[in-house]
Amino acid sequence: MTAATIGQARGRPTRPRRSPWSLVGIGAFLAITWWAASREFGIGFDLVSVFTNLTRGASILAEFFPPNWAYLPRTFEPMLETFQMAVVASALGCGLALPVSFLASRVSTPNFPVLFANRTALNVVRALPDLLYALIFVAAVGIGPLPGILALIFFNIGVTAKLMSETVDGVDPGPIEAANAAGGNRTQVVRWAILPQVLPNYVAYSLYVFELNIRASAVLGIVGAGGIGNNINTARKFFQYDNLSVILIEIFVFVFVIELVSIWLRRRLV
Amino acid sequence: MIRFLNASVVYPGGVQGLKNLTLDIPDGQMMVIVGLSGAGKSTLIRAINGLVPLTSGDVLINDVSLRGASQKQLREIRSRIGMIFQTFNLVKRTTVLNNVLMGRLHDAGTGRSLVGWYRPADVEIAMQSLERVGIVEKAYVRASNLSGGQQQRVGIARALAQQPTILLADEPVASLDPPTSHVVMRDLQRINRDLGITTIINLHFLDLAKVYGERIIGLRAGELVYDGTGARADETVFRDIYGRSLTADDVMGQEAPAAIPG
Amino acid sequence: MSASPAPDPSVRPLPPARRAKLIASLALAALIVWSLVTVGIEFDRILDLPRGLAHIFNRMFLENGPEWSFFPDAVGGMVESLQIAWVGTIIGAVLSLPMGLLGAKNVTGGVGSNVMRQVLNAIRAVPEVLLAVIIFIPIVGIGGTASAYAGTLAIGVHSIGTLGKLTAEVVEGIDPGPVEAARAVGGSPAQVQRWGVLPQVMPEIVAFWLYRFEINIRASAILGVVGAGGVGEALQQAMVFGRLERAGIIIIVIIVATILIDTASAWLRRRIIEGSGARRAMGDELAEPSLAGTGAARIDTDAG
Numbered sequence: 104m105t106a107a108t109i110g111q112a113r114g115r116p117t118r119p120r121r122s123p124w125s126l127v128g129i130g131a132f133l134a135i136t137w138w139a140a141s142r143e144f145g146i147g148f149d150l151v152s153v154f155t156n157l158t159r160g161a162s163i164l165a166e167f168f169p170p171n172w173a174y175l176p177r178t179f180e181p182m183l184e185t186f187q188m189a190v191v192a193s194a195l196g197c198g199l200a201l202p203v204s205f206l207a208s209r210v211s212t213p214n215f216p217v218l219f220a221n222r223t224a225l226n227v228v229r230a231l232p233d234l235l236y237a238l239i240f241v242a243a244v245g246i247g248p249l250p251g252i253l254a255l256i257f258f259n260i261g262v263t264a265k266l267m268s269e270t271v272d273g274v275d276p277g278p279i280e281a282a283n284a285a286g287g288n289r290t291q292v293v294r295w296a297i298l299p300q301v302l303p304n305y306v307a308y309s310l311y312v313f314e315l316n317i318r319a320s321a322v323l324g325i326v327g328a329g330g331i332g333n334n335i336n337t338a339r340k341f342f343q344y345d346n347l348s349v350i351l352i353e354i355f356v357f358v359f360v361i362e363l364v365s366i367w368l369r370r371r372l373v
Numbered sequence: 374m375i376r377f378l379n380a381s382v383v384y385p386g387g388v389q390g391l392k393n394l395t396l397d398i399p400d401g402q403m404m405v406i407v408g409l410s411g412a413g414k415s416t417l418i419r420a421i422n423g424l425v426p427l428t429s430g431d432v433l434i435n436d437v438s439l440r441g442a443s444q445k446q447l448r449e450i451r452s453r454i455g456m457i458f459q460t461f462n463l464v465k466r467t468t469v470l471n472n473v474l475m476g477r478l479h480d481a482g483t484g485r486s487l488v489g490w491y492r493p494a495d496v497e498i499a500m501q502s503l504e505r506v507g508i509v510e511k512a513y514v515r516a517s518n519l520s521g522g523q524q525q526r527v528g529i530a531r532a533l534a535q536q537p538t539i540l541l542a543d544e545p546v547a548s549l550d551p552p553t554s555h556v557v558m559r560d561l562q563r564i565n566r567d568l569g570i571t572t573i574i575n576l577h578f579l580d581l582a583k584v585y586g587e588r589i590i591g592l593r594a595g596e597l598v599y600d601g602t603g604a605r606a607d608e609t610v611f612r613d614i615y616g617r618s619l620t621a622d623d624v625m626g627q628e629a630p631a632a633i634p635g
Numbered sequence: 636m637s638a639s640p641a642p643d644p645s646v647r648p649l650p651p652a653r654r655a656k657l658i659a660s661l662a663l664a665a666l667i668v669w670s671l672v673t674v675g676i677e678f679d680r681i682l683d684l685p686r687g688l689a690h691i692f693n694r695m696f697l698e699n700g701p702e703w704s705f706f707p708d709a710v711g712g713m714v715e716s717l718q719i720a721w722v723g724t725i726i727g728a729v730l731s732l733p734m735g736l737l738g739a740k741n742v743t744g745g746v747g748s749n750v751m752r753q754v755l756n757a758i759r760a761v762p763e764v765l766l767a768v769i770i771f772i773p774i775v776g777i778g779g780t781a782s783a784y785a786g787t788l789a790i791g792v793h794s795i796g797t798l799g800k801l802t803a804e805v806v807e808g809i810d811p812g813p814v815e816a817a818r819a820v821g822g823s824p825a826q827v828q829r830w831g832v833l834p835q836v837m838p839e840i841v842a843f844w845l846y847r848f849e850i851n852i853r854a855s856a857i858l859g860v861v862g863a864g865g866v867g868e869a870l871q872q873a874m875v876f877g878r879l880e881r882a883g884i885i886i887i888v889i890i891v892a893t894i895l896i897d898t899a900s901a902w903l904r905r906r907i908i909e910g911s912g913a914r915r916a917m918g919d920e921l922a923e924p925s926l927a928g929t930g931a932a933r934i935d936t937d938a939g
Contacts, residue, residue: 140722147783148787160773160774163773164770187671187673187674191670191674194667227890230897232853234764234860235857238860238871242687243688244680244683247677252674253684275465277463278462278463281458284422285476285478285532286451286535287475291483295464295471299471300464325764325768351761355757362756500647509647509648510647512647
């Protein structure tokens with residue numbers, strides 16, 4: 104007997120057919136990509152232009168160097184404003200997000216229709232980009248840091264409450280049962296059985312949102328909502344690339360430092 | 374006095390938790406419930422404090438019907454019924470004392486419990502409960518740092534802090550090793566005798582049931598099939614309740630040690 | 636110890652000192668209050684807020700309604716934003732995979748991976764809008780397809796940074812067994828990656844790509860504000876010229892499209908993670924078991 108016939112005698116299984124869905128998925132993916140990148144239907148993206156543009160752009164890029172360090176002191180106050188916007192918006196936004204997240208979790212809000220309404224509202228709030236909120240608030244209260252802070256508060260609530268509500272969905276139900284069995288009402292159950300379980304996550308999410316806010320508030324000024332974004336607008340309108348590069352470097356350093364602090368804080372708190 | 378009057382529980386999905394249960398439990402009694410998994414032990418216990426609502430029939434706690442009770446009344450009733458769990462159900466991240474203070478939630482009110490400013494009287498009750506189970510020195514230790522037996526004792530202290538008239542125990546020793554199980558069972562027995570609290574315990578170790586059960590109830594498929602003393606319950610009785618012959622898993626198999634370990 | 640019959644109050648422990656925590660809380664509160672006070676908010680403007688918002692909401696959606704006649708253009712703009720986000724995410728995904736692998740300690744070794752991580756951090760630090768407005772638009776210009784081009788590049792480059800970091804972290808958290816096995820049978824470095832590393836991490840990484848796509852949709856919808864293509868440009872024009880009804884319809888389109896994509900993407904992510912039984916990657920991130928299935932576990936630090 105040869106090896107082949109031995110195998111046959113033992114009944115080798117046939118190779119399982121690859122699920123048609125994965126082929127459909129891959130096909131759809133390629134089709135969408137082609138459609139999105141094509142010139143007729145899409146954005147007209149092709150790799151060749153990337154390189155031709157790079158050479159053309161090299162001359163513009165050269166204008167970024169050397170950075171105009173003399174401009175630096177004039178950026179301090181706007182950067183400070185950026186920082187303060189982020190602090191205030193994170194504090195208020197994350198603070199408000201906590202009760203909102205309990206309203207949007209099936210663990211703490213068992214009433215289905217109410218839960219669904221809350222979740223939908225949260226999804227809508229979360230769907231709007233921060234800059235869009237800034238546009239709306241600038242139209243509502245004028246320019247300055249105020250609309251920026253308001254915009255970020257809404258944005259923060261969207262992000263934090265969504266993350267927190269998913270965390271709350273996953274808590275250990277045991278202490279909740281114990282708190283109910285002891286005669287606690289809904290608020291007490293949330294405060295003592297759920298909150299202690301999710302507090303570490305809450306702190307981590309808040310730090311993360313703060314990092315997001317630092318970056319975001321640097322941008323919001325472009326539509327007039329305060330912070331360094333104003334300077335960016337001015338500089339680009341007047342093609343002051345050397346100023347822009349100073350701002351860019353500054354933002355980068357700032358974000359980097361905040362991240363280091365945040366990592367250190369997270370390690371200390373855990 | 375706890376009275377079940379033709380109580381039935383049918384879970385969504387059709388599973389029958391309790392079937393026409395009629396039962397009286399006088400004050401101060403120590404009652405053990407035995408039966409296979411799914412026989413209705415957990416359902417019966419949770420029907421007493423309303424965590425599982427009845428589908429038909431009624432359960433009366435000191436002549437107050439649970440079926441007609443509002444949420445507020447239900448919480449009031451529950452505040453006088455302590456419960457301990459197989460998995461202890463402690464809040465792991467916080468201190469032992471905070472866990473025991475959960476027993477004071479109802480009496481402390483929403484405002485105080487929200488900010489954690491309990492009255493000295495409440496803290497005193499919590500401390501005394503910890504002393505009664507013998508682990509007061511761990512009051513400020515994080516709950517997750519305790520052993521299983523210690524965590525269950527915190528659970529008992531939490532229940533005691535409610536100053537209850539009834540104590541429910543759902544498989545309190547199933548997660549513990551034999552010596553610790555005996556310690557916990559003895560604590561429950563002592564609490565029952567010293568404080569006169571009606572104590573109802575689910576057990577699945579039959580030898581434990583025989584030793585500690587002043588009265589034993591046997592459940593099978595949601596129905597009451599045995600009601601008698603621990604002394605009268607022998608192997609034939611248990612086989613009847615289980616509907617099958619007994620296996621080694623049904624007994625813990627270790628005698629209570631003469632000297633109680635620390 | 637069993638229950639003692641006579642409680643002895645003298646053995647009760649004292650409450651622990653909480654001084655460090657107190658100081659930290661006070662410092663934080665001080666920071667917040669100082670920021671609030673000095674940031675230059677005119678508090679009387681806050682009083683304007685409800686009226687201002689009500690007025691805007693009214694004009695956008697109620698009075699003359701959202702400008703339905705603009706609907707086709709709004710959808711067209713949103714489609715362009717979606718396309719920008721799609722291609723941008725693909726660029727980010729494709730380039731972040733090798734860079735993420737190189738950024739993992741267990742692939743490249745300490746020094747090399749650190750360098751790569753810093754590069755990725757640098758790329759990540761600049762928000763897409765700034766990338767677009769400061770770098771790419773000056774390079775490729777504005778108008779027609781050029782704007783969308785700039786936007787795509789901005790999103791793509793920024794995504795490389797975030798995705799690269801997340802990829803590196805996932806790779807660092809893998810089980811070394813299959814990698815060792817691949818080496819033991821004599822695989823080349825590329826083969827070791829392909830057969831030892833990638834199969835373990837791909838489901839989670841693909842879930843990141845999808846999550847990143849969700850975020851990039853928001854970014855691309857906005858990029859138009861600085862002229863980088865998509866629906867944002869129409870929105871900016873509408874707001875600036877006071878055509879709030881038009882802004883209203885655009886906002887509706889953005890919200891609906893975003894929610895639809897979010898839901899589809901979340902479903903797909905869950906399918907991928909569950910189908911593979913992928914392990915949760917470790918690291919000092921914010922992962923929670925409950926979030927593992929949604930890809931939101933590893934916090935993507937650029938959701939802005």
